[in-house]
Amino acid sequence: MIVGGGGHGLATAYYLAREHGINRVAVLEKGWIGSGNAGRNTTIIRSNYLLPGNEQFYEHSLRLWKGLEQDLNYNTMVSQRGVLNLLHSDAQRDAFARRGNAMRLHGADAELLDADAVRARHPYFDFTSARFPIKGGLLQRRGGTARHDAVVWGYARGADRRGVDIVQNCEVTGIRIADGTVQGVETTRGYIAAAKVGLACAGNSSRVAAMAGLRLPIESHVLQAFVSEGVKPLIDGVVTFGAGYFYISQSDKGGLVFGGDIDGYNSYAQRGSMPTVDDVMEGGMALLPMLGRLRLLRQWGGIMDMSMDGSPIIDRTPVAGLYLNAGWCYGGFKATPASGWCFAYTMARDEPHPSNAAFRLDRFASGAVLDEKGVGATPNLH
Amino acid sequence: MRIPCPHCGERGSEEFLYLGAAGLLRPAAAAPAAAWDAYVHLRDNPAGMLREHWQHLHGCRRWLVVTRDTRTHAIAQSVDAAGLA
Numbered sequence: 029m030i031v032g033g034g035g036h037g038l039a040t041a042y043y044l045a046r047e048h049g050i051n052r053v054a055v056l057e058k059g060w061i062g063s064g065n066a067g068r069n070t071t072i073i074r075s076n077y078l079l080p081g082n083e084q085f086y087e088h089s090l091r092l093w094k095g096l097e098q099d100l101n102y103n104t105m106v107s108q109r110g111v112l113n114l115l116h117s118d119a120q121r122d123a124f125a126r127r128g129n130a131m132r133l134h135g136a137d138a139e140l141l142d143a144d145a146v147r148a149r150h151p152y153f154d155f156t157s158a159r160f161p162i163k164g165g166l167l168q169r170r171g172g173t174a175r176h177d178a179v180v181w182g183y184a185r186g187a188d189r190r191g192v193d194i195v196q197n198c199e200v201t202g203i204r205i206a207d208g209t210v211q212g213v214e215t216t217r218g219y220i221a222a223a224k225v226g227l228a229c230a231g232n233s234s235r236v237a238a239m240a241g242l243r244l245p246i247e248s249h250v251l252q253a254f255v256s257e258g259v260k261p262l263i264d265g266v267v268t269f270g271a272g273y274f275y276i277s278q279s280d281k282g283g284l285v286f287g288g289d290i291d292g293y294n295s296y297a298q299r300g301s302m303p304t305v306d307d308v309m310e311g312g313m314a315l316l317p318m319l320g321r322l323r324l325l326r327q328w329g330g331i332m333d334m335s336m337d338g339s340p341i342i343d344r345t346p347v348a349g350l351y352l353n354a355g356w357c358y359g360g361f362k363a364t365p366a367s368g369w370c371f372a373y374t375m376a377r378d379e380p381h382p383s384n385a386a387f388r389l390d391r392f393a394s395g396a397v398l399d400e401k402g403v404g405a406t407p408n409l410h
Numbered sequence: 411m412r413i414p415c416p417h418c419g420e421r422g423s424e425e426f427l428y429l430g431a432a433g434l435l436r437p438a439a440a441a442p443a444a445a446w447d448a449y450v451h452l453r454d455n456p457a458g459m460l461r462e463h464w465q466h467l468h469g470c471r472r473w474l475v476v477t478r479d480t481r482t483h484a485i486a487q488s489v490d491a492a493g494l495a
Contacts, residue, residue: 232457234453234454234455234456235455235456235457238454243448243452243453243454244452244453244455245451245452245453246453246455247430247453247455248455248457248480292428293423293428293462293464294430294431294455294460294462294480295480295483296457296480296481297480297481297482297483301411301423303422303423303424306424336450336451392447392450392451392452393443393444393447393451405450405451406430407430408428408430
């Protein structure tokens with residue numbers, strides 16, 4: 029039983045059937061599939077992490093992305109158009125060189141660009157800004173974008189064809205436990221028994237886990253995203269601003285897709301606040317002054333599981349037969365294939381795969397946290 | 411979102427700094443590791459009313475305890491944090 033019909037839940041069901049031959053699987057979704065964060069993200073795929081434990085997982089995911097269309101026989105529009113993190117100071121160059129080296133040691137690609145190389149790719153940035161001069165960037169050419177809805181539909185179709193039941197409009201309202209072992213779930217459409225239950229409902233993980241008596245190292249926060257009116261091809265690849273919270277890419281339809289930081293306070297409202305809209309636009313104008321000539325077409329928000337160290341959890345829980353996939357912060361989309369693959373492995377074999385071995389639920393108690401930014405137990409700063 | 415400061419009146423949320431859930435009590439130094447883990451890492455994270463710490467950073471700089479509905483951002487109460495847990 030998988031609770032949550034987003035990308036991660038559907039991918040889990042797909043890999044349970046394909047990799048482990050387990051097709052007596054049901055995916056329960058309270059709304060319709062892909063109606064949560066799977067349909068609200070900015071579609072970026074990358075594996076540019078620093079820490080062992082994170083990097084091998086995201087590299088696993090990027091390799092699955094590369095073969096996803098052939099695997100699913102579905103056009104998920106995976107486009108490895110590159111992800112470029114801009115740098116603006118000598119200290120940032122040092123930090124990016126270190127991260128690039130760490131990525132290459134894990135078999136990922138990374139390339140440190142100087143300002144001229146960045147200018148050749150993106151001549152329209154404000155290179156001479158007195159406050160935030162662009163000194164170069166760290167480029168991962170194998171990063172890029174994918175079509176988020178197609179990922180949901182592709183995994184759903186693949187799972188369905190292997191015998192998985194996908195039940196929409198079925199909200200889990202309780203988790204039945206006896207003698208420390210999960211028995212099944214109460215839902216708005218009745219009780220369903222299950223020997224194993226996997227939770228993949230990021231954004232609402234705390235609420236669902238509380239039904240099993242678990243208190244998680246997670247706060248729910250809202251993250252906003254934006255899309256402009258469509259224009260001719262303008263920005264190739266994904267670019268992140270290194271002096272503020274702003275990142276941008278262009279969809280195949282022509283809209284500029286961009287976003288910034290989370291709003292910064294606990295929220296279950298799938299909408300954002302104006303101060304954060306201002307902050308994102310200011311970041312965009314600092315990097316790309318011509319952005320001000322475009323009109324904003326849409327803005328929306330999604331609820332993130334912000335974990336206490338900024339890294340996810342794919343693990344067993346203290347309840348036998350209950351598994352947890354949570355804590356994706358604002359980086360869940362790129363993780364979708366490997367998250368499903370590893371969660372399926374963990375549920376089928378009752379032990380983690382080496383790719384998700386560091387994503388333990390008990391790492392907060394043991395001190396083995398995965399804090400990429402080194403800011404400590406402050407979910408709103410990750 | 412606008413937050414009513416008991417000292418300055420209603421102000422935009424951009425004037426405030428957010429800390430998170432209020433009411434978490436720091437364990438004694440010699441408390442078991444599980445108590446420290448719970449204090450540092452584990453949160454109720456409710457979808458509904460939450461008591462939380464905000465500082466009126468760009469105003470009176472006082473720490474406040476605000477009771478807010480995390481689904482609607484409706485604020486039920488906002489009081490100075492002095493003397494409260």
